[in-house]
Amino acid sequence: MSKQSTIKVIFIRSLGHFQSLICTLRSVICALCAMLFALCLFSLEADARVTGRCKDCHNVRSNQGAAQTSVPSTGNDCLACHGRSPAGSENIIIIGKSRFPQVFHHMQNNDLSAGNFYYVADSFDPDYSRGHNLVGISRQQNPPMDAPPGFMKSILIPGGMGPAYWPNQRQLNCSGTWGCHGNRTIEDPFKSIAGAHHEDDSILDGSTAGKSYRFLYGVKGKEHADWEYMASPINHNGYKGAIEANSMDTISYLCGECHAKFHPSPNLGGREEVGQAYDAAVWRRHPVDIVFNSVRGGFANSEYEGYVKYSLEAPVAYDKPTGGENAVDSSSIIMCLSCHRAHASPYPGILRWDYSSMTADTGKSTTGCFTCHTKKGHE
């Protein structure tokens, strides 16, 4: 072989080696990217159980109360962590590695998704119509508001049956039978939620209080990592709704466990109390757990068709929520939280907006009621 041919062969072989090296490098990079992606995906699904220093929550040596608290002897142990500084300006308090959502604080315009008990707190300037009157925050209201409006006895709830009656002057707790969180078949507020904070909640299947959305036993959903602090229309809580109001794992069913006459489920208010939910629906009260596709007259060309982008002000639920939904369509579901907050709000009726300012046909508003009722705010 001539010298030139030899050089040519060597060059071609070298080129070949170089090309195979490039291919190898590409494969390695691809593999690394895949691993990184998997790690990211894994971290999104990582559980959010409470971790950190035991002492930050469990002040077992306290002689004053069961836990550290800035509000001594309130009779409400939850506030020791979730209402640490009612006059303070933090809606999430960080101690060590633990983050505590505050349901009772004075941070302006930054209430978390459920609202702020500040608006009904006796220690400030309360208006009891703006929220739930919890033990340790508000005094009990006078009858008839000393029992949940729409209460029905012995209804079906996750884990068993609701109470047979609501005792006179029985005030609301955070959890337990006379509350919302935890297992409501257990009366003691502490016992009803015991163990939930440390449970692996990477999958919210509603099987235990710890594996339920916001420890609301039986409820499914997607929890925003910061309780909707700085949420956006593409990053928010994912609320579970029912297409045909027959499921016990929705957030609206949870509300219906106390306010049963407002929910169309046959286990709750049903047709008799709520009205005919489907097929020429005539609602006696505002609909919940009803999908847009089932509205009277059909979804197509209805005013609801105009609600196309997720609104944090009037959120909707989904059958399989992810917390990243931006689109609202015929499969979106109206729920209690479309109009109300869970804890307390600045507005009467625990509404998300000032109902007294809702004026139809002015051409001025697309918010509040008009988020869904898109043809009533303006022509």
Add this chain to the structure above:
Amino acid sequence: MRKRIFSFLTISSIAVLFTLGMTGSGLAAVAGDCNACHTVYPGMTEKTFHAKPFEYVSREMFCVKCHSTGTSDTIMELGGNRVPIVFNNSKPVKPLAGGDFYYVVFLGDRKGHNVSGVASRDTEFTGFPPAYSRSLDPSSVGYNPQKPLTCAGSNGCHGNRNIEDPFEAIFGSHHAANTPSDGSTTARSYRFLRNADAVKGVTGLEDDEWNQNASPKKHNEYASSIDILCRSCHGGLQSGHAGRQFNHLAGVPIPVNGEYIKYKIYNLDAPVARETVPRVSSDVVIPGKDLVSCLSCHVAHASPYDSQLRWDYDNIFTEGERNGCLICHTGK
């Protein structure tokens, strides 16, 4: 004939030794050189009045004088006897099971019991013990808040708590028969913890080195009767009498489900009590049978940590080493 006698003696000796071994503690009563203990300090046995039986002077110092040392050793040799040390003036190398009063003397009141003759009176708990409830104290005398905490007697833990005088409360126990270990007398009670006549004395298996060289296999074994003793002075912590206190679980079986079932190997940092005191210490923990005890979290005398805890509660994290609370709370 000689062979028969020899065989008889051999067999008898073996039988005696075997019997002594079966009783657990064997002949653990104090023996040896009298002077070593009974003249441990000058004037200890001085006559006080002519023709009257001699009396011990400075009796309240007895416990401390024998059971303390200026060194860091926690077992001392005294007249042929091995004496457990509960108060070292130098930092103890291997504290015994009850801890060491060194910590309350040198690190502060929150580290342990402020026993008279060892530590000055607690600046916070100046009267009754925390969460004391007279109705839960089986002593016929009851705790006297005008007097300090003592090693023994109605204002203490050891001896017969129906007797106010600490010396009288333990008098004779060191030399008395300590078997069977049934709590019927002070000597027959675990670590001389007789409590009061109304209840049985504390029972348990006494490690022959007071846990100085303890391991998961070799250690004291506790019974729930020790929790009854603690409750005699701190009863409010369990009954809710003290208001909204942390629920001090004691005498409760370790649950058979949840995170607790993973606690299977005895841990000296979170010991359990037994339903039935075994003859030999064991490293096995049986959820559903073995019990949470006061001593699961606390030591009896004093520890390096606040509230006489076995570990530093300020530095227990759910991440990292699984120590302290996390020995039982394995799921946190």
